[in-house]
Amino acid sequence: MSTEAEISSGSATPTVIEEPTLPRADAVDGLAHGAVTDAAETTVIEIPRIARALRHRDFRLFWTGNFLSNIGTWMQNIAQGWLVLKLTNSAFWLGMVGFSSSFPILLFALVGGVIADHVNKRKLLIVTQSAMMVFAFIMSALAFFNVITVKEIVLLALGTGIAMSLNTPSYQALVPQLVPKEDLTNAIAINSAQYNMSRVLGPTVGGFAMALVHESGNFFLNGLSFLAVIVALSRIRYIEPPISRKGLWTPREGGIWEKMQQGFAYVFRDPAMSSLVVLVGIASLFAIPYLTFVPYFARDVLGSDEPGLGLLMACSGAGALLGALTIASIALIRRRGVFIMRAAIGFFVSIIFFTFSRNFYLSGFFLMIAGYCMIVSVATINSSLQHLAENSMRGRVMSIYSTAFLGLPPLGCLIAGLLTRVISTPHAIAGMTAVGLIGSLAVYYGREGLRELD
Numbered sequence: 086m087s088t089e090a091e092i093s094s095g096s097a098t099p100t101v102i103e104e105p106t107l108p109r110a111d112a113v114d115g116l117a118h119g120a121v122t123d124a125a126e127t128t129v130i131e132i133p134r135i136a137r138a139l140r141h142r143d144f145r146l147f148w149t150g151n152f153l154s155n156i157g158t159w160m161q162n163i164a165q166g167w168l169v170l171k172l173t174n175s176a177f178w179l180g181m182v183g184f185s186s187s188f189p190i191l192l193f194a195l196v197g198g199v200i201a202d203h204v205n206k207r208k209l210l211i212v213t214q215s216a217m218m219v220f221a222f223i224m225s226a227l228a229f230f231n232v233i234t235v236k237e238i239v240l241l242a243l244g245t246g247i248a249m250s251l252n253t254p255s256y257q258a259l260v261p262q263l264v265p266k267e268d269l270t271n272a273i274a275i276n277s278a279q280y281n282m283s284r285v286l287g288p289t290v291g292g293f294a295m296a297l298v299h300e301s302g303n304f305f306l307n308g309l310s311f312l313a314v315i316v317a318l319s320r321i322r323y324i325e326p327p328i329s330r331k332g333l334w335t336p337r338e339g340g341i342w343e344k345m346q347q348g349f350a351y352v353f354r355d356p357a358m359s360s361l362v363v364l365v366g367i368a369s370l371f372a373i374p375y376l377t378f379v380p381y382f383a384r385d386v387l388g389s390d391e392p393g394l395g396l397l398m399a400c401s402g403a404g405a406l407l408g409a410l411t412i413a414s415i416a417l418i419r420r421r422g423v424f425i426m427r428a429a430i431g432f433f434v435s436i437i438f439f440t441f442s443r444n445f446y447l448s449g450f451f452l453m454i455a456g457y458c459m460i461v462s463v464a465t466i467n468s469s470l471q472h473l474a475e476n477s478m479r480g481r482v483m484s485i486y487s488t489a490f491l492g493l494p495p496l497g498c499l500i501a502g503l504l505t506r507v508i509s510t511p512h513a514i515a516g517m518t519a520v521g522l523i524g525s526l527a528v529y530y531g532r533e534g535l536r537e538l539d
């Protein structure tokens with residue numbers, strides 16, 4: 086993917102940076118603009134420019150806790166998919182479990198966005214993370230005693246999905262409050278980098294762990310990993326900022342439904358924001374579901390085992406990590422709409438090539454390209470929406486984004502699962518991805534907001 090004309094890279098030379106502390110008289114105004122005080126004392130930390138957002142103490146804690154927790158989540162994900170295949174030998178049930186784990190986001194993420202704008206985000210995150218920890222331990226116990234069924238996996242995935250749907254908007258909306266505005270794009274990029282580093286480590290470790298401690302061991306380790314983010318959240322010195330009253334879209338008194346309507350009106354009256362959300366929705370519905378079916382490709386198409394599945398997923402994660410680091414290293418992205426669209430095309434095309442590959446190493450390569458292009462596109466869309474949204478509406482804007490990004494893949498999984506009963510799994514995934522490619526091109530050429538985004 087060529088980006089020469091669109092990007093300007095910053096130096097990666099390490100610099101010594103003093104953690105900033107807001108003057109007392111400016112603290113309230115600073116918080117209203119999303120700035121935070123990192124610590125009462127000044128510390129000196131050597132941070133490369135590519136990770137400059139990590140100079141802020143609260144963000145470092147948040148980043149580290151989520152990194153450890155996400156490793157456990159990916160260990161559980163590959164164990165869950167492999168266990169479903171062992172229990173059912175069915176690509177359809179893979180799609181059903183993928184549907185159950187993410188469908189609640191489609192139903193509740195918008196409500197979660199309203200909640201995120203009106204409650205303490207840290208407390209809500211602690212509650213949702215604790216709930217997901219309990220579900221992981223329950224799944225571990227059932228798998229350990231060999232009494233788990235696919236229906237119980239579906240129910241536990243559903244419970245985890247409900248907790249995640251309330252967790253995600255607050256997670257997204259909290260990041261801008263942990264760093265000043267000038268570091269927001271970098272914070273989003275390296276937050277994406279930690280998630281994708283976990284996509285490399287989690288599946289790799291999880292694939293070998295399954296061979297040693299069974300799927301139940303992966304579930305148990307995932308349960309323990311939630312303690313990392315819970316401890317991190319309890320230690321950050323985060324102060325809930327006051328809601329800005331300067332914008333035209335300051336929330337009025339009213340019920341949840343009215344506030345959700347305000348959020349949709351705010352997004353879809355803006356050509357740039359609406360185009361970004363639609364583009365994410367198309368990719369999420371028609372292309373991202375391919376990840377759910379990687380266990381099928383690993384075992385039934387490529388003839389691999391548990392470690393092989395882990396390596397394939399790690400290839401996808403490695404590409405995504407490189408994509409996140411690419412975004413983190415870029416000081417300024419010019420012609421963002423063109424940049425996003427080129428990455429999206431690379432994402433769709435690489436998935437199609439993956440579905441027709443019958444060589445393990447070539448399949449891993451295409452998964453790496455798909456992971457890279459997906460994160461480059463999604464991270465740029467995420468940061469663009471964060472910058473475009475007013476502070477008082479950010480929770481709802483990001484809940485709409487989260488619904489499109491995380492809520493639509495389960496519908497895609499369900500569609501793909503049903504298609505596998507009629508046509509082969511590779512043809513089902515390739516066909517849906519081709520539809521996504523055509524739809525994305527239609528959005529780019531048919532809507533001015535994306536082409537004009539800079």
